[in-house]
Amino acid sequence: MTITIKDLARVAGVSYSTVSKALNDSPLVKPETKNKILKVAEEMGYEPNFAAQRLVSKESKVIGLIWPTLERLAPSSLVSNINEEITKSSYSMILSVNSIQSSIEMFKRFQVDGVILFSEGESESTETLSLPSVTYGVGKNKSYPVIDVNYQAAMEDAVNYLHQLGHRKIAFVGNLTTTDERQIEKSIGFQKAMTKLEIFEDGCLIDTEGFGWYDGYMATIRLINSPYQPTAIISASYDISAGLVRALRQENFNVPKDVSVLSYDNIPQMANMEIPLTSVGVPVEEIAQAMVQTLTKFIKYPQSVPLVQSLKPVITERSSCAPAEKNLISE
Amino acid sequence: MTITIKDLARVAGVSYSTVSKALNDSPLVKPETKNKILKVAEEMGYEPNFAAQRLVSKESKVIGLIWPTLERLAPSSLVSNINEEITKSSYSMILSVNSIQSSIEMFKRFQVDGVILFSEGESESTETLSLPSVTYGVGKNKSYPVIDVNYQAAMEDAVNYLHQLGHRKIAFVGNLTTTDERQIEKSIGFQKAMTKLEIFEDGCLIDTEGFGWYDGYMATIRLINSPYQPTAIISASYDISAGLVRALRQENFNVPKDVSVLSYDNIPQMANMEIPLTSVGVPVEEIAQAMVQTLTKFIKYPQSVPLVQSLKPVITERSSCAPAEKNLISE
DNA sequence: CGTAAAAATAACAACGTTGTTATTACAATT
DNA sequence: AATTGTAATAACAACGTTGTTATTTTTACG
Numbered sequence: 001m002t003i004t005i006k007d008l009a010r011v012a013g014v015s016y017s018t019v020s021k022a023l024n025d026s027p028l029v030k031p032e033t034k035n036k037i038l039k040v041a042e043e044m045g046y047e048p049n050f051a052a053q054r055l056v057s058k059e060s061k062v063i064g065l066i067w068p069t070l071e072r073l074a075p076s077s078l079v080s081n082i083n084e085e086i087t088k089s090s091y092s093m094i095l096s097v098n099s100i101q102s103s104i105e106m107f108k109r110f111q112v113d114g115v116i117l118f119s120e121g122e123s124e125s126t127e128t129l130s131l132p133s134v135t136y137g138v139g140k141n142k143s144y145p146v147i148d149v150n151y152q153a154a155m156e157d158a159v160n161y162l163h164q165l166g167h168r169k170i171a172f173v174g175n176l177t178t179t180d181e182r183q184i185e186k187s188i189g190f191q192k193a194m195t196k197l198e199i200f201e202d203g204c205l206i207d208t209e210g211f212g213w214y215d216g217y218m219a220t221i222r223l224i225n226s227p228y229q230p231t232a233i234i235s236a237s238y239d240i241s242a243g244l245v246r247a248l249r250q251e252n253f254n255v256p257k258d259v260s261v262l263s264y265d266n267i268p269q270m271a272n273m274e275i276p277l278t279s280v281g282v283p284v285e286e287i288a289q290a291m292v293q294t295l296t297k298f299i300k301y302p303q304s305v306p307l308v309q310s311l312k313p314v315i316t317e318r319s320s321c322a323p324a325e326k327n328l329i330s331e
Numbered sequence: 332m333t334i335t336i337k338d339l340a341r342v343a344g345v346s347y348s349t350v351s352k353a354l355n356d357s358p359l360v361k362p363e364t365k366n367k368i369l370k371v372a373e374e375m376g377y378e379p380n381f382a383a384q385r386l387v388s389k390e391s392k393v394i395g396l397i398w399p400t401l402e403r404l405a406p407s408s409l410v411s412n413i414n415e416e417i418t419k420s421s422y423s424m425i426l427s428v429n430s431i432q433s434s435i436e437m438f439k440r441f442q443v444d445g446v447i448l449f450s451e452g453e454s455e456s457t458e459t460l461s462l463p464s465v466t467y468g469v470g471k472n473k474s475y476p477v478i479d480v481n482y483q484a485a486m487e488d489a490v491n492y493l494h495q496l497g498h499r500k501i502a503f504v505g506n507l508t509t510t511d512e513r514q515i516e517k518s519i520g521f522q523k524a525m526t527k528l529e530i531f532e533d534g535c536l537i538d539t540e541g542f543g544w545y546d547g548y549m550a551t552i553r554l555i556n557s558p559y560q561p562t563a564i565i566s567a568s569y570d571i572s573a574g575l576v577r578a579l580r581q582e583n584f585n586v587p588k589d590v591s592v593l594s595y596d597n598i599p600q601m602a603n604m605e606i607p608l609t610s611v612g613v614p615v616e617e618i619a620q621a622m623v624q625t626l627t628k629f630i631k632y633p634q635s636v637p638l639v640q641s642l643k644p645v646i647t648e649r650s651s652c653a654p655a656e657k658n659l660i661s662e
Numbered sequence: 663c664g665t666a667a668a669a670a671t672a673a674c675a676a677c678g679t680t681g682t683t684a685t686t687a688c689a690a691t692t
Numbered sequence: 693a694a695t696t697g698t699a700a701t702a703a704c705a706a707c708g709t710t711g712t713t714a715t716t717t718t719t720a721c722g
Contacts, residue, residue: 004708015672020710030670050440051385052708055677070407080401083428092437095426097414106423109381110441213544214605217577246548250581274545335678346702351680361700383678386707 003046012040023048054111063295064107065095067118075118077267078136081288082116089296104131114295117144132302134295136287138181139308145298146308147290149282151182151264154313155189158234158262158280159197161315166324167232167260168199173219173244174236174264176207186236186264203228208240216243224251231324232260238267245274256322266316276318282311334377343371354379385442394626395438396426398449406449408598409467412619413447420627435462445626448475463633465626467618469512470639476629477639478621480613482513482595485644486520489565489593489611490528492646497655498563498591499530504550504575505567505595507538517567517595534559539571547574555582562655563591569598576605587653597647607649613642 005023009016014033021029022037029037040046054060063086067079079095086093094110096103100119107115108131117135129144139148155172162170172190175183187205194200206223208215216235220243223233235241241263245255253259255275263270266281290311298305336354340347345364352360353368360368371377385391394417398410410426417424425441427434431450438446439462448466460475470479486503493501503521506514518536525531537554539546547566551574554564566572572594576586584590586606594601597612621642629636 002708006708016708017673017710018671020708021671024710028670033670047439049386049708051382051442052677053710054382055380055386055679055708056710057677070410076401080428087429093427093429094437094441095428096424097411097426098418098424106425108378110425111382214573242545246577333678337678347678348680348703349701351678352701355680359700364700380678383707384680386678386709387680388707 002049003044004049005046008037008040008044008046011044012037058111060111060113061090062092062094062110062112063114063116063292064103064110064112065093065116065118066100066103066107067095067097068099068103069119070097077269078284078288079118081284082291085288085292089292091292091296100129104129107131114299116291116295132295132299134291134298136291138185139310142307144307145294145305147287147294148308148310149287150310150313151185152189152192154264154280154282155186155234156193157313157315158264159190159193161280162232162234162260162262162321162324163197163199165232165260165321167230168324169201169204169228169230170194170199170232170234171204171206171223171228171230172234172236173206173216173223173240174208175211175215175240176205177209183236190234201228204230208236211237211239213239213242213246216240217247218243220244220247221251224248224253230259232262232321235261235263238263238265238269241265241270241277242273245277249274256320260321260324262315262321266314270316271318275320278316278318278321280315281313283314283316286311333380334375335380336377339368339371339375339377342375343368389442391442391444392421393423393425393441393443394445394447394623395434395441395443396424396447396449397431397434397438398426398428399430399434400450401428408600409615409619410449412615413622416619416623420623422623422627431460435460438462445630447622447626463626463630465622465629467622469516470641473638475638476625476636478618478625479639479641480618481641481644482516483520483523485595485611485613486517486565487524488644488646489595490521490524492611493563493565493591493593493652493655494528494530496563496591496652498561499655500532500535500559500561501525501530501563501565502535502537502554502559502561503565503567504537504547504554504571505539506542506546506571507536508540514567521565532559535561539567542568542570544570544573544577547571548578549574551575551578552582555579555584561590563593563652566592566594569594569596569600572596572601572608573604576608580605587651591652591655593646593652597645601647602649606651608651609647609649611646612644614645614647617642 005019006016009019018029019037022034023041083093096106114132115129117133133144134147136147136149139146159170172187174186176187191200203226206219208219216239233244235244244261248255248259255261261277263277263279264281266279266283270277270279290309294305294309336350337347340350349360350368353365354372396413414424427437445463446460448464464475465478467478467480470477490501503518505517507518522531534557537550539550547570564575566575575592579586579590586592592608594608594610595612597610597614601608601610621640625636625640
C-alpha cells in the first residue's frame with residue numbers, strides 16, 4: 001500500500017530508474033524532469049524504503065550509542081550533546097541500553113555505520129568491536145579510537161588553580177574504591193599535583209564509595225568531622241558535588257567564604273546548583289563534538305584517525321572559589 | 332564478503348530455497364537435511380541479512396522507545412524494566428531521544444513493530460501516531476492505548492493509609508505549577524482524599540516548582556518554617572523525596588519518629604535511601620510488563636486492546652511511616 | 663540534411679531474503 | 693508394472709532500491 005519509485009515513475013511518465021536518479025539528485029537527469037519527479041514525489045508523499053536501500057548500498061547514516069547504565073546526570077548530559085552533534089552531521093542516533101555484546105549484535109543487524117561506546121567504567125574489555133567505534137575516558141588498552149579527557153591534567157589544573165588562590169589545605173572527595181579507571185585517574189592526578197606542591201597530607205583523600213549525591217553528602221560529613229580541615233575541596237563529579245554542597249550548607253559552611261569548592265564535570269548544569277560551582281574538565285559540548293567528528297572520520301577513512309586523541313580540560317569559573325587568606329576553616 | 336544462504340546452499344549441496352526453509356524450521360524439509368544445513372550455517376558463521384528480511388516480510392521484532400527527556404531516576408528505572416520485558420518477549424528495543432515527530436520518522440524507516448511513548452508531560456499532542464503505540468500516565472484524550480497508573484487513587488490510598496495510622500495533619504510536597512497532567516492528578520487525588528476525611532487545611536499543599544531533589548529540599552524547608560506543621564508528609568516523586576528527607580534530617584526531624592514520610596514512585600531504589608521509604612504507586616515492574624504486553628498484543632490484534640487500562644497502585648511498606656500518637660511535630 | 667557525438671532516458675541485473683509454484687523421487691495401491 | 697499420491701527439493705518471482713549498460717532522443721556541425 002506504500003508508494004514506491006515505480007508508482008512515481010508511472011504518474012510522472014518516466015522509467016523508475018530515472019526516478020531513482022532524480023531523487024538522488026544525479027546530474028544524469030534533465031533539470032526539468034528532475035523537478036517534475038520531485039514534485040510528484042512530494043505530492044504523493046513518497047518515502048524511500050530503508051530496507052531496500054540498505055540491501056543495495058552500504059551506508060545507513062545511523063550511529064548507534066551503547067549505554068548499558070542509565071544513571072547519573074553528567075553522562076546523560078553528554079548523551080544529549082552527542083545526539084545533537086550527530087543530528088548536525090546528518091546522521092541519526094539510536095540508543096541501546098543492553099550489554100555491549102548484544103547491542104553490537106543488534107547494531108550490526110541495523111547496519112549502523114558506527115558505534116559510540118558509553119560503557120561506564122568497570123570491566124570494559126579490550127576486545128575489538130568489529131564495527132567502527134569511539135569511546136571517551138582514558139586512552140589506553142583500546143583497539144579503537146578514544147577521546148581522552150585527561151582526568152589527571154584536569155585534577156592537576158584544579159589543584160594548581162586553588163594553590164594560586166592561596167589554598168594549602170585541599171581535600172579530594174571522590175570514589176576511591178572502584179575499578180573504574182576514570183575515577184582512579186582523577187585521584188592520581190590530584191595526588192601528583194599535591195605532592196609536587198608539597199602540600200599532600202594524610203587525610204586529604206575522602207572516599208565516597210559510590211557515585212550518587214548521597215555518597216558525596218556522607219563523605220563530606222566525614223571530612224568535616226575529621227582532623228584534616230581543608231580550605232578548599234575538589235569534588236570528583238557533578239552528583240558528588242550536589243551532596244557536598246548540601247552537607248557544607250547544613251554544617252553552616254559558607255561557600256566560598258569558608259571553603260572553596262571546585263567540581264569535576266564541565267557541564268552547564270553546574271550553574272544551576274545552589275551555588276554556581278566553578279568546575280574543571282573538558283566541556284561536554286567539546287567532548288561530544290570530538291567524539292562524533294572522530295567517529296564519522298573513522299567511518300570514512302579508518303587510517304586517518306589516531307587511536308588516542310587528547311582534549312584539554314579547562315576551568316570554568318563560577319562563584320564557588322575565593323582566595324584563601326580570609327578563609328581558614330579553623331579560626 | 333558476508334555469507335548468504337546461497338553460500339550455505341552451495342556447500343550443503345542443496346538449493347538456496349531449501350536453506351531458507353531449513354533456517355526457518357519449516358516442516359517442508361527433511362529433518363536430516365535440515366540438521367545438515369543448520370550445522371553448515373553454524374560452522375560458516377552465517378548471519379541473516381536484516382535488510383533483506385525486512386524487504387520481504389513485515390515483522391521486524393523491534394520496538395522503539397521514544398524518550399525525549401533524559402532526566403530523573405524514576406523514568407530511567409522504568410526504561411530499564413521495559414527493556415528487560417521487551418527482551419523477554421523476544422523483541423529488541425531501540426531508543427530515540429529526539430522529538431516524537433522525528434523519532435517516529437526514524438522508527439518507520441527501521442520498520443519497528445511498535446512504539447512506546449515516554450514523553451514526560453508537557454504538551455503531549457493528541458494526534459495519532461501512525462504506528463502501534465502505548466504510553467503510560469493518565470488515560471484520556473489519547474488515540475492509542477494508555478496504561479493508566481491511577482495517580483489519584485494512589486494519592487487517596489496514601490492519605491487513607493496515613494489517616495489510619497492516626498495522622499490528621501498531612502502535607503503534600505509536589506510540583507503544583509506545571510501543565511504535566513500526571514503531576515496535576517497527584518495533587519487532585521491528595522486534595523480529594525483530604526477533603527473527604529475533612530482534614531484538608533490551608534497550607535498543606537507545598538509547591539516544589541520543579542522535579543529535582545533540590546526542589547524537594549527547598550520546599551521542605553519552606554514547609555518547616557510555615558504555620559502548617561504536619562505529622563506526615565506525602566512526596567510526589569522519588570527525586571523530591573530525596574531532597575525532602577535531606578531537609579528533615581538537617582532540621583533534626585527524625586523519620587518516622589517525628590514525621591512520617593510516604594513517597595510516590597514505587598521503585599526498588601526507595602529501599603536504598605537514607606531511610607528506606609514507604610512508597611505508593613504501581614510497581615515499575617508491573618507498569619513495564621503491562622506496557623509491553625499491551626503493545627505486543629496491540630501489534631497482533633489492534634482491536635483486542637482497550638484504549639485505557641487501569642493499574643492498581645499499592646503501598647509498599649518500608650520504615651518511614653509510624654503511628655501518629657507519639658509524633659506531634661510541635662510539642 | 664545527414665551524421666556523429668552528447669545528453670537523456672530506459673532496461674535490466676544486482677542485493678539477500680521469503681513464499682509460491684514446479685519438478686523430481688519415491689512409496690503405496692491396484 | 694502402471695498409476696496415483698505424497699514427500700522432498702528445486703526453481704523462480706517477488707520485495708524496493710541503486711548502479712551499470714543499452715537504447716533512444718537531442719544537439720552540433722560539416
